[in-house]
Amino acid sequence: MGIVSKLLAPFRSTLENDVFKALVELANLSSTTCSMLIRMIESDNKNLVRKISKNERHGDEIRRNVEKLLFEGAFLPQSRPLFFTLAERMDSVIDSIEDCAKIYEAAQQIDEEIKRRVLHILDVTKEACDCFCDALLSFFRGDERRMQEKIAVINEIEARIDDVKHEVFKSMVRSRDKCFWKEKCMEDFVDSAEEISDKLQDAADTLSVIAASMKV
Amino acid sequence: MMVLHFDGELTLLLLSLAAVCILNLPLLAVMPVRCEVLGKKSSIAMFLVAILLGFYVSGNKVMTTVSSEIAKIDSTGFLMASALTFLIMITLSLRDIPASVQQVMVMCIAGIAVGSCAAINTGKIVEIVLSWIGSILLSASISLLLYPRLRSVFNSLTPLKREAGMRVFMILVLFLLSMASGSSTVATAVSPLSIVTDSKAVLAGVVMVFAFFGVIARYWLFHAIPPRLLDNLDVSAVALVQMSAALSVFLFSLVGMPVSINHAVFASLFVVSYLKDIRILERKVIRNFVRNGLGVPLLSFIAGAVVSAIM
Numbered sequence: 001m002g003i004v005s006k007l008l009a010p011f012r013s014t015l016e017n018d019v020f021k022a023l024v025e026l027a028n029l030s031s032t033t034c035s036m037l038i039r040m041i042e043s044d045n046k047n048l049v050r051k052i053s054k055n056e057r058h059g060d061e062i063r064r065n066v067e068k069l070l071f072e073g074a075f076l077p078q079s080r081p082l083f084f085t086l087a088e089r090m091d092s093v094i095d096s097i098e099d100c101a102k103i104y105e106a107a108q109q110i111d112e113e114i115k116r117r118v119l120h121i122l123d124v125t126k127e128a129c130d131c132f133c134d135a136l137l138s139f140f141r142g143d144e145r146r147m148q149e150k151i152a153v154i155n156e157i158e159a160r161i162d163d164v165k166h167e168v169f170k171s172m173v174r175s176r177d178k179c180f181w182k183e184k185c186m187e188d189f190v191d192s193a194e195e196i197s198d199k200l201q202d203a204a205d206t207l208s209v210i211a212a213s214m215k216v
Numbered sequence: 217m218m219v220l221h222f223d224g225e226l227t228l229l230l231l232s233l234a235a236v237c238i239l240n241l242p243l244l245a246v247m248p249v250r251c252e253v254l255g256k257k258s259s260i261a262m263f264l265v266a267i268l269l270g271f272y273v274s275g276n277k278v279m280t281t282v283s284s285e286i287a288k289i290d291s292t293g294f295l296m297a298s299a300l301t302f303l304i305m306i307t308l309s310l311r312d313i314p315a316s317v318q319q320v321m322v323m324c325i326a327g328i329a330v331g332s333c334a335a336i337n338t339g340k341i342v343e344i345v346l347s348w349i350g351s352i353l354l355s356a357s358i359s360l361l362l363y364p365r366l367r368s369v370f371n372s373l374t375p376l377k378r379e380a381g382m383r384v385f386m387i388l389v390l391f392l393l394s395m396a397s398g399s400s401t402v403a404t405a406v407s408p409l410s411i412v413t414d415s416k417a418v419l420a421g422v423v424m425v426f427a428f429f430g431v432i433a434r435y436w437l438f439h440a441i442p443p444r445l446l447d448n449l450d451v452s453a454v455a456l457v458q459m460s461a462a463l464s465v466f467l468f469s470l471v472g473m474p475v476s477i478n479h480a481v482f483a484s485l486f487v488v489s490y491l492k493d494i495r496i497l498e499r500k501v502i503r504n505f506v507r508n509g510l511g512v513p514l515l516s517f518i519a520g521a522v523v524s525a526i527m
Binding site for chain 1: 250251252253366367370371372373374375376377378379380382383450451452453
């Protein structure tokens, strides 16, 4: 690095910009992967698991890149652990989408009613993923009000998904089909679909904490 | 023309000056390094340049006040004042008691003048004591005025611009704080030396050498750890606290008053923690601050008087 670049370094936000771009990419990737999972279940095309796994690996790369940028000095030291956590939580959203896809792939047969309800859960989760992208962009644009609105929507969606999950479990308990492995697969499937929104809510909470901690 | 009396005297003066510099100078100017805004080398370079600038801009007035306006004592008296300051500062630092070089030095000189029945300018001492109180009030007022403005400016920025702004602000604060150190702390520490040499270039050289070793020793010994009290505040608030203190000290040094940076920082910290509604300063800390603020100058005065009476 030349002397001029060194002198101007504190005035620039190159590393921070790179972190911002990487986080937005990670958020968009989670939304795309969620759409892919919906398509996979709707069309019963189990080959899409490979594409979802590829996205998951790409998500890991982006997370590692964010961590590297933070180690290189992006943001002030007191904010770094929070951005580190945010990247990890956003990556875990994609991990849980992959889990759901793999459980669906492994399941022999899923009850149509359960499938319909899980698709509903995933549709709403996709909406939450888009809200998270919007919240992240609003945060970096400095529009905290919009960010908080979007985070509130994510929390509301998560509560709705919880309700749907409990309804699904109730209907599973009431069903006459008592095959343990079939029930186990369905339960895991519903659980994994619900977990995506849980992870998304965790990421949204971290974003909220970052916004609060960066205020003067 | 430089006039030196004898080697032992000069060595002792330089040693006292070194100790004072090592103990006090870089105490607060470590935040940009800790926040990785500046590297250690750039930070030290900026620190030294700003110290020299502060020393040249207003250090002379402070030096004149300390060396010739408080009391009419000879070079041996100044040697004693310097050595006593050195001893008191070392002892208090080892006991973890924050003390001001300016207060210790001024009161040692006054004590020596009383002990040796030399002429003492009581009006000037009253003026200096009032400026100690004034600097505390000014620092608190600056914080009170600047904090809401700083807050609204920073919070209106996007997070990325806020980060860049914060870094620039920290560098500015380092510069101001170092200038204030140069114009007040360094000038006070160097003032006994101005009795044995009238060359400003020599004084500046001595300042640079000891400030350099002071900052190196501080980084090496204390790994760039700022005072514990400031650890409870966020970076912007710490920078504001330091800026208010630096401005207050610098303004007072422009009129030749040797005031303490530590005490100005404490006053500003009190105001900022109150405005942020954070309870940083417990009663015990405030009590200790008041006790030390009154006790250390009194101790220095008595020590000066007793030592000069005995010798």
